[in-house]
Each structure stands twice: as structure tokens, then as C-alpha cells.
Amino acid sequence: MTNTPLVSSSSITSKKPKTKLQLIILVVVAVILMVIIVLASWVLVAVNSAKDPNSKAQIVFVVEQGSSIDKIASDLSQDGLISDKNLFVLYAKLGPSRGNLKPGVYLFSPSMSLSKITDTIGKAEIANKKVVFQEGLTIAEMGQKWARAGFGTAQDFISASAPPNRFSQPFLSYRSNPNSLEGYLYPATYNVVVNTSSTDQVNSMLNSFESSVLPKLPPEYQNSTKLNDLITLASIVEKEANTTEDRKLVASVFYNRLKLGMKLESDVTVNYATGKSQTLPSDLSIDSPYNTYKVAGLPLGPICNPGLDAILATLNPAQTDYLFFIADKNGVVRLARTLQEHEANIRKYLD
Numbered sequence: 001m002t003n004t005p006l007v008s009s010s011s012i013t014s015k016k017p018k019t020k021l022q023l024i025i026l027v028v029v030a031v032i033l034m035v036i037i038v039l040a041s042w043v044l045v046a047v048n049s050a051k052d053p054n055s056k057a058q059i060v061f062v063v064e065q066g067s068s069i070d071k072i073a074s075d076l077s078q079d080g081l082i083s084d085k086n087l088f089v090l091y092a093k094l095g096p097s098r099g100n101l102k103p104g105v106y107l108f109s110p111s112m113s114l115s116k117i118t119d120t121i122g123k124a125e126i127a128n129k130k131v132v133f134q135e136g137l138t139i140a141e142m143g144q145k146w147a148r149a150g151f152g153t154a155q156d157f158i159s160a161s162a163p164p165n166r167f168s169q170p171f172l173s174y175r176s177n178p179n180s181l182e183g184y185l186y187p188a189t190y191n192v193v194v195n196t197s198s199t200d201q202v203n204s205m206l207n208s209f210e211s212s213v214l215p216k217l218p219p220e221y222q223n224s225t226k227l228n229d230l231i232t233l234a235s236i237v238e239k240e241a242n243t244t245e246d247r248k249l250v251a252s253v254f255y256n257r258l259k260l261g262m263k264l265e266s267d268v269t270v271n272y273a274t275g276k277s278q279t280l281p282s283d284l285s286i287d288s289p290y291n292t293y294k295v296a297g298l299p300l301g302p303i304c305n306p307g308l309d310a311i312l313a314t315l316n317p318a319q320t321d322y323l324f325f326i327a328d329k330n331g332v333v334r335l336a337r338t339l340q341e342h343e344a345n346i347r348k349y350l351d
Contacts, residue, residue, distance in 0.1 A: 047091045047118075051083045052110035059110075060195050063121055065103040069093065072101060072121070081108050081117060088114055097122025105193050127194040133205070135187045135307030136238045138272070142185060142305070152198055160198035161185065169206050171214065176228050176301050183231040183302025184209050213311060221315075228301070230314060235302035238310035239268035240325075246333040247313035252320045253335065262323070264292035264299075272303035326350060 059079055063072055069092050073085040082088050093099045096119055107127035108117055131149045133142050139161045143154030159165075161181045172184065186208035192201060214222055221227045233254060241247040254264055267279040273288035284293045289300035306314075322335040324342035328349035336342035 043087070043090075046084065046087055047095075047115040048113045050111050050113050051081065055110035057109055057111075059108050060127070061106045061108050062195075063101060063103045063106065067101075067103065069099060069101060076108075076117065079108075080110055081112070082114050084114070088118060091115060092118050092122070095119070095122075105195055107194050128191045129194065130189055131192050132189045133185070133187045133305070135310065136235075136304045137187060138304050139180070139182050139185060146198065146201070149192070151192065151196060151201070156198040157202070160202045165199060165202070167203055167206055169210055170223065171210065171227055172206070174223070174225050174228050176225070176232070176298075180301060181206070183235050183305055185305045186212055187305050187307050188212075213308060216308065216312060217315065229298060230311065231306065232298045232302045234306040234311040234314040235304045236264070236266050236268060236299075237314050238304055238306035240266065240327065241310075241333055242331050244309055244313055245318075247310055248316065248318040249320065249322070249333055249335060250325055251314045251317035253322050253325050255317055256321065256323055258297065260323075261296070263294075263296055266292045269299045269303055272299075 059081060061076070061079060061081065067075075069089050070085075073082070073088040073092070076082045076088060077085045091114060092101060095115065101118075101121045102124035104121075104124055104126040106120060106125070108120075129149055129151075131145060131151070133145055137145070139158060140154070143157035146152060146157040147154040163179055167181075172181070175181075175184075181202065185202065185205040188205075188208060190201070190204065190208075217227070217230070221230060233251065236254065237247050237251050241250045254266075257264060269290045269292045270279050270283050270286070270288075271277060273286060273290040274283050276283070284291070287294070289295060290303060292299055320335070322337055324336040324339065324345075326334050326342070326345055326349060328334055334345045334349050336345055
């Protein structure tokens, strides 16, 4: 009979400490995981929380070129936009931005989460507003648009467009009215960065004129008084007609009158002088360099800021022998070769 060897008691008891050690390790790991989960949950909640969820404040925040993450964090905290500078630094470095925060002007609120603020700077989502300057607006009317958009007062804009401000665009030296930029603020839709000054906006509009208008003109209009004459007449055409074809016809009438030494006799130039929208008979006798019923040739300068269509229509007028026109009640241009035809048009279309 073969005796099976018995397992020694020492080998049995040696497994117990190992089991206890495993248990301790499991407990420690579980505690660490719990701590990590709790911390991760806290961080997740914290970075997606706002300092003041109910705040309605809007704060312009500027990140300067070369600003460190620590500097940005301190500035945000000082402006009351975040609660924890260290958490911002951590998220900025480990979050989607990976520490790459972009300079620019931003519009923040204490109601925005820390992650939203950080991600906005990381994506360079610069704060801007669209401002629409329609064709044919005067500088004064543009100023009102500027004010309604919330960038400053209308007077700020008007003052930025007048002396002593000096702008460097070469074409400005050929203006007949050196005291005004009327005619040269290019009308368009602009995406304007929040806190842009009126002076910077005016300069931007002058640059747009330079890049959008000048390349479309023949070389002789680039650096001469011919540019001033063209823009001045185009500003009148802009106010007198609504379509490309009508603008070409109206421009032809004015060119024909100028060639014959006739006065332009345009109501819209008188309205520019009086500030009115309608011309009264008494207005036709006012003394003004913009009253083309009394002044021969072109008025002192442009009476509005014309769009490219009016400028090109004036540059390329229709070839006609018309000397008179009216715009009927629907804005359609009615032309005449003689004063008698013109008066008949008035009776037919306006009375």
C-alpha cells in the first residue's frame, strides 16, 4: 500500500498572508480609483460651471500677443470671469487647446463656464458684430448706424471722419473738399471687432475703398482730381436712381448738361446742404457750394458714399442726348430732351 504524502501545514498557512496582501492591494487600488473618479467628476463639474450663472454682464476681454496662460488666468480672475485660476491653467494645458491660447478681443460673461471661456480663446473666436453700411449713406447716417451697433456715439464716428484726423491713403490728397471724407467710406457689411475705435473703422472703410474701387477704374483715375470728380458725380447718381440702367441714363444727363455749361440742378445736392429729405422751392435759392441750382459744375464734393455700381455706372454712362429727367412715384427715371418734354413728364408722372 502506497502512502500519499500529506500537505504540510506550513504550505497551507503560507498562502494566508498572500491573500491578505492581495486584499489590501485591491482596497488601495479601489480607493485610488474612487479618488480619481471623484476628482475627475469634480474637475468636470468645475470646468463646466460658471462663476455667476445668473449674470447678465458682458465684459470685453483682451488677450495680448505673447500673454502667458498664468497671465490670462490672473486677468480673467481679476475681471470676475472665473473662480479658480489654477483650474483654468490646468484645463488650458490639458484640454482641447493644449496650451495654445490665441491673442484677440473677446466678449465674455460670468455666466459662461470656464471651459467655454478657455475653448473660445483657444479657437480664437474673436468677438465681433456685423455692421451694414448701405450704399448712399452720408457720413452722418453712417454714424447713426455705428451708434446703433453699440460701438460709440454717432458724433464719435463723424469726428473720426473729419480733421484733425489724418489718414495715409494716397487718393485722399485729390479731394476737392479736404475737410470731409464724404464719398470715400466704402459702403459694405463689416465684421467689426468689439471695442474697435471709430478712427480704426473709418480707416478700414478707406482701405476698402482703395481695394474695392480703385482697381476697377482706369489708370488716369488712380491719382488725379478725376477721381474726385467721378466720386462726386457718382454720389449724386446714387441718390437719383435705383437701378444700374437708370444710373447710366441719369449719369448721361448730367454729363450732357456739364458739356453744355448747364447747371446740374439736382435736388439731392440741395437736400445735402439743408439736411432735408424733400426739396422746397425756397431751398433752391440757398447759398451753398452744394446748391447745384446756383453753383455751376459739380458741387464742392460728394454728397454721400456711393456704392460700386453707381461709380461704375457714372464711369460708363449711357450715350444719349437727354438733358432732363425725373424719378416718377415708383422711382422709375423718365427722361426728356427739351424743357417742354420735361414739364410734360412732370404733369404725367408726378401730378
